[in-house]
Amino acid sequence: MTALTPPLDEPDRSLAGLHGSVRVPRAGWGRLGAYLGPGLLIGVGYMDPGNWGTDLAAGALFRYDLLWVVALASLMAVVLQLLAARLGLASGRDLAQAVAETYPGWVRLPYWLLAELAIIACDLAEVLGSAVALSLLFHLPMLGAVAITGADVLLLLGLQRYGMRTIEAVVAVLVLTIAGCYVLELFVLPGTRPDFGEIGGALLHPGLARPGMATIAVGIVGATVMPHNLYLHSALVQSRRGRADAEARRAAIRFTALDTVVALLLAFFVNAAILVLAAIVFHGRPGALVDGRYYAFGPDTDWIRVAYLTFAPLVGTALASTLFAVALLASGQSSTITGTLAGQVVMEGLTRFRVSPWQRRLVTRLCAIVPAVALIAWRGEGSVNDLLILSQVVLALQLPFAMLPLLHLVGRRRLGAGRPGRLLLGAGWLCAAIILAFDLYGLPDAARAAAQLLLRS
Numbered sequence: 001m002t003a004l005t006p007p008l009d010e011p012d013r014s015l016a017g018l019h020g021s022v023r024v025p026r027a028g029w030g031r032l033g034a035y036l037g038p039g040l041l042i043g044v045g046y047m048d049p050g051n052w053g054t055d056l057a058a059g060a061l062f063r064y065d066l067l068w069v070v071a072l073a074s075l076m077a078v079v080l081q082l083l084a085a086r087l088g089l090a091s092g093r094d095l096a097q098a099v100a101e102t103y104p105g106w107v108r109l110p111y112w113l114l115a116e117l118a119i120i121a122c123d124l125a126e127v128l129g130s131a132v133a134l135s136l137l138f139h140l141p142m143l144g145a146v147a148i149t150g151a152d153v154l155l156l157l158g159l160q161r162y163g164m165r166t167i168e169a170v171v172a173v174l175v176l177t178i179a180g181c182y183v184l185e186l187f188v189l190p191g192t193r194p195d196f197g198e199i200g201g202a203l204l205h206p207g208l209a210r211p212g213m214a215t216i217a218v219g220i221v222g223a224t225v226m227p228h229n230l231y232l233h234s235a236l237v238q239s240r241r242g243r244a245d246a247e248a249r250r251a252a253i254r255f256t257a258l259d260t261v262v263a264l265l266l267a268f269f270v271n272a273a274i275l276v277l278a279a280i281v282f283h284g285r286p287g288a289l290v291d292g293r294y295y296a297f298g299p300d301t302d303w304i305r306v307a308y309l310t311f312a313p314l315v316g317t318a319l320a321s322t323l324f325a326v327a328l329l330a331s332g333q334s335s336t337i338t339g340t341l342a343g344q345v346v347m348e349g350l351t352r353f354r355v356s357p358w359q360r361r362l363v364t365r366l367c368a369i370v371p372a373v374a375l376i377a378w379r380g381e382g383s384v385n386d387l388l389i390l391s392q393v394v395l396a397l398q399l400p401f402a403m404l405p406l407l408h409l410v411g412r413r414r415l416g417a418g419r420p421g422r423l424l425l426g427a428g429w430l431c432a433a434i435i436l437a438f439d440l441y442g443l444p445d446a447a448r449a450a451a452q453l454l455l456r457s
Contacts, residue, residue: 022164024242024252035255037168038236039263041338042081044171045229046074046267047178048335049129049304049328050122050395053388054219055271056303059278062213064202067275069217071203073224074268076431078261080225080403081233083420083428085256087410088234089249090418095234095402096349098409111401112350118227118398119343120367121391126339127372128387129304130332136308136325146372149332150362164239167337174334179266181327182273189320194276212299218442222395224271225435227402228342233260234406235345249418278303281311304328304388396439403432 024034058066088094093101096115100108131145140148186192208214237256242248287296288310295306308328311320348354372387409415411425420428 022240024240024248026242031251032255032258034242035240035252036259036262037165038085038233038239038256039081039259039261040168040175040266041171041236041341042229042233042260043263043267044175044331044334044338045122045226045232046077046224046264047175047270047331048122048125048226049132049332050125050388050391051220051223051271052129052274052328052331053303054216054223055274056278056282056307057299057301058216058220059275059280060282060297060301060303061216061299062210063279063283064199064276065207065210066213066217066220067199067202067272068206069220070224070271070275071268072206072434073221074264074271076221076435077225077229077267078264079424079427079431080230080406081260081264082257082424083410084230084233084406085237085260086253086418086420086424087406087415088237089252089256090415091409092238093234094238094345094349095231095406095409096346098234099405100350102409103405108350112346114398114401115227115231115346115350116343118395118402119339119346121394121398122226122228123336123339123367124372124391125388126332126336127369128391129328130336131372132304132308133325133329133332136305137322137329143373146369149336150366150369167341171334171337174330175266177330178270178327178334181323181330182270182277185277185320185323186273192277192280192320194280199276215442218438221435221438222399222442225399225403227395227399228339228346230402230406231345231349232338232342235349236341253418278307282307396442399439400432400436403435407432 022034022037025031055070058069084095087098091098099111103111127146127149130149131142134140134145134148135142138145186194208217237252240252242252282297285297287294289295290309295301295310297306308321308324311324407425407428410420410428412419419425
């Protein structure tokens, strides 16, 4: 298999301490197991707190009618992540490095700044998700909870010392916590058993006929396909160290594809579970009365906070709200680990500038915490949902700058035998066209919402 360019020297590799750190056995089940892990780190980006608000709103307002959008977005994510992994395996470069080597030098700085903006916007969603969970679980003021999230820089610093497998194991525990909470919510707690016949019917009959459905559909797509994951996946697949012959590389592509599909199926389950649970508990209700306060359900509802406050009385058990908050906290913490790794990949690949992991984490987290603290102090805790909307607008604007170069680079003939087939590459371009259409349709409304957020006092 011909590489895009010669192998990189050690100082030029992104995530150098993790590059080639996982040994791949020559045969047996251990060979498959060695390749499992990067997909899970990517999968957490598809179930981060930025997805929760749109999934909750979709289920509450339209029952299962937008579940097909969650499925479509997850399918498109699988295609794009397979292409990102293929670029890393076949070329020996991650997406940031390939962009830096292929395009004119003057592109690097603005491209890096746009990518950094997207990572900060994504981290803002993780900050808010973790902070809301801490606030709800421990009755903390939001400002204090946001400040506490800055301490997770120590978590990543400790994890990277112990290598790639330790990071993957911690994220696996957090992801299984999220999934386990939703299994309990949907299949164990009374009054929340889903109707699988109705769910299947909704998946087979897509449509956007009802007012407001298209706007939320755009939000689901925008919150699901994350630009930073394309950079990160192309780097993480290079953490495996095995033989360099053609058969071994074909096996690497095959096992990595399996890892990716399984991990994103799990992410689809979590997003679908959020929507289904909201449909069961909230759909058809105008609101809920909790401790003498009435919470109205509508398009402008802060669904994450309202869901926690109303799950217990509507479902009939306090455990429902606790499980929801625990899953939200696990989502924020798992996503913040991968977001920091993505930041390192982007910075090192595009600028060749290297900082220690704790410095990288601290800068990114401060860039997310400062606007969060400022807006919450200015407008109060009710601004959390607005901040999530703003972060999704930024991500939607950045996505083409990651998606389109990926499709161009992975489709070049210089990639050699690792170049994807016409079917996969064509599917990638089709996904890009669909995502761009969704973004262009929904971006004006989202931009207006963001402008109103900044102008409101």
